[in-house]
Amino acid sequence: MTRWGLTLPLTGVPLAAHRDLVRSLPDLGYSDVWSAETAGTDAFTPLALAAEWAPGLRLGTAIAPIYTRGAGLLAMSAATIAELAPGRFVLGVGTSTPTIVTNWNALPFEAPYARSRDTLRFLRSALRGDKVTETYETFAVSKFRLERPPTPPPQVVLAALRPGMLRLAAREADGAITNWLAPSDVPTVRSALGEGPELVARIFVCPTTDADAARGLGRLLISSYLTVPVYAAFHEWLGRGDALRPMNEAWAAGDRAAANAAITDEVVDELIVHGPPEKCRERVAEYVEQGLTTPVISILPTGDDPSDLVRALGRA
Structure with missing residues (x-):
């Protein structure tokens, strides 16, 4: 199927006020809801609400940082959403940035490639329900086992911008998440990732004339x-x-x-x-034509009601 994603929560809309809109998303043609984690909501709570409000949507984090939670807590958070939305949750993880990791959370931002690889390997084992005792290059885990391993385990995708991380995503994950690219950039990213894995991208959309x-x-x-x-x-x-x-x-x-x-x-x-909603939809579709699997619309403020913009951008 052709996917059509949306970034939630919407700017300026209280979290609880999303309920009716989220319930309407499948009828509007949206297939996915993806959350983010910077300095607003955490990545997982909005998805827990969406799992209850619209059980048909696929849910994803784009992204949950790999430094700001311990490995076990990251697995627990993912397993919780995967239990609420079995077979419909994608755990997107990534390094985030030194600003978020170090300046805001007082944690060292070190060895991002190795930490990403090690986290992916740990998550694969932990989300299967394995007992994990392992000394990785960047951290160690002793006798960790999820009490509630999800069935099935969620897919895991990695935030990746350049060939090294994209190839890592192809080897160790189910796909990659990227952003800040044009439709014409998608083939370049896809060539480094390969044809098989899922490619997700957040697309910034400002529907205004x-x-x-x-x-x-x-x-x-x-x-x-x-x-x-x-x-x-x-x-x-x-x-x-x-x-x-x-x-x-x-x-x-x-x-x-x-x-x-x-x-x-x-x-x-x-x-x-940017442009009228119908032109924006056409432009987003260009990303898919160029090889993107999952476009995730991130609506920029225009002064209009953001819920109305969501409805106007729906694929249906």
Whole structure:
């Protein structure tokens, strides 16, 4: 089936107020709900509610950071949602960023590739219900066994931006999660991941006919995210390095206004989906045509009721 995902919770909408909207999502053509974890809700609680409100939806975390929970707690959190939504939960994990891991949670951000590999191997064993005693390169576990292993175990996908992590996702996980890419970038990412694994991407969508407003918001987001070294390297690999270099130089000099001004309309239009809802749906469908398995719409604020925007962007 062609999947059509949505990022929840919506900005500015209380968590409990999502109930009626979530119940309507399957009829609107949505197949998936994916949560995130930065400084708002945790990744798992919104999915527990969605599992009750709309039992037909597939649920996923995009992503739960691998540093901010112990290995056993991460497995327990995943097993809880997998029990609530058997066969319909995908555990998305990733390194997150030093800002979230170290600055906000006072934890070291070390050896991201090895920690990702070790976490995937632990999760595979733990979510099967195995008793795990293992000394990995980046952590050790002694005699851990889930009391309530889920049946079936959830799929596990890895946040990945460049070839090393994408190949790791292909070897050790069921697929990869990425973001901040254009439809034309999907074949490059897919070539590193391979044809078989699932490829999930969060797509930023601003459904408005006010192109100037959409581009203004897009510039703020692009300069906030793509100046982070891992994203800068990602776009260098994708071939967008020259286009983003003036932004990165201005940002490094401490001039955010100049950094925003240096982002061209062409770059914004590649990375931010905007326009009337029907045009946005067509643009999201382009990602699928290029090889994306699961588009996950993340609605940017337009001043309209976000619930109305969800309805307008539904595939049905």
